[in-house]
Amino acid sequence: MALKPGVSEIGFIGIGVMGKSMAKHILDAGYKLHIYTRTQGKAAELISQGAVWHETPAQLAASCDAVITMVGYPKDVEEIYFGEQGLLANAKEGAYLIDMTTSSPLLAKRIDEAAIQQGLHSLDAPVSGGDVGAREGRLSIMVGGSVEDFEAVRPIFELLGTNIVRQGQAGAGQHTKMCNQIAIASNMMGVCEALAYAKASGLDPETVLTSIGTGAAGSWSLSNLAPRIIAGNFEPGFYVKHFIKDMGIALDAAQEMGQDLPGLKLAESLYRRLADLGYAEKGTQALYKLLQP
Incomplete structure (x- = not known):
């Protein structure tokens, strides 16, 4: 075209x-x-x-x-x-x-x-x-x-x-992206907690991923970022600092609409802690660093 x-x-x-x-x-x-x-x-x-x-x-x-x-x-x-x-x-x-x-x-x-x-x-x-x-x-x-x-x-x-x-x-594209980031925020917490749990219980994370990656837990983050976590690769596909920015925009917009987003609030607080530890320039999968055993 x-x-x-x-x-x-x-x-x-x-x-x-x-x-x-x-x-x-x-x-x-x-x-x-x-x-x-x-x-x-x-x-x-x-x-x-x-x-x-x-x-x-x-x-x-x-x-x-x-x-x-x-x-x-x-x-x-x-x-x-x-x-x-x-x-x-x-x-x-x-x-x-x-x-x-x-x-x-x-x-x-x-x-x-x-x-x-x-x-x-x-x-x-x-x-x-x-x-x-x-x-x-x-x-x-x-x-x-x-x-x-x-x-x-x-x-x-x-x-x-x-x-x-x-x-x-105008603005509808940005509102839709906020929906995307809200969904990713809680999902990334789940992905990182799942891998941390797998490690703490003595499982092989790669084998665990084989089982859960195509089931009901499947997601883009699990398929694309969990392998990076397992490989110890925390370089950015998307920066922690930019994800914090996005979550802040979504929280501000939600407040203007009178909406409470408790999952997003928790994710934002965890990512701020992660940035304070020096990971602002790393990828969003670096949240694992905060949750690992």
Whole structure:
């Protein structure tokens, strides 16, 4: 499926653990890729393959028909989109701005309102699938925005993921990602506690995983992260520090809606303890370090 006529130059801001693979899929598909990241060295490989480097988000925005942002925190999103040097003030008329950061639903709505005033198109499209999903182009993409804008940029999403669902208007993508993170939070506690229990009882964790991985306890985290725990690999597919950020966003949103999330509160407190022990830069599976016998 081809992009909407006139959409040929795509910008990507944020070349991190997942962003680098996502940007490469766009480059490999033959589109002219423009990139910006605070540390230019992270983009060296993409630049060597033909991507165009820009010194600022504003310069990038002026050259692109669509811009994807995949950064760390809501404050980073706000900084990139707003202000005199932001995307909203410098994007080409009619451009598509796609924020794939896991961020605040309220911020997504603010960006959309500002985009409409500027004659721009905005979508919030956070993803799930970690480093493996990004590398293999198998991300789950949860989208908020108008039907027309979603269909116009669907070909971009199809380069990055296999489960692409429009959830509703602006902010709906971020709310859906919060549902995803809420489910993962309690699941990760269960995965780590199960492996800790297996070790304490003298079982072989790999053999245990063979039995429980395809039964009722099966989950993405059990299949993909439990083997990393068993191998002693706690490097990030998704950072502890970013998971804490996500849980904070979900807890804030829940509070605004008058909803209590006791499981999420417990998970957030455990991950904060884990970060205090020096594991903020490790993957979410490092929670095992806090629970191991």
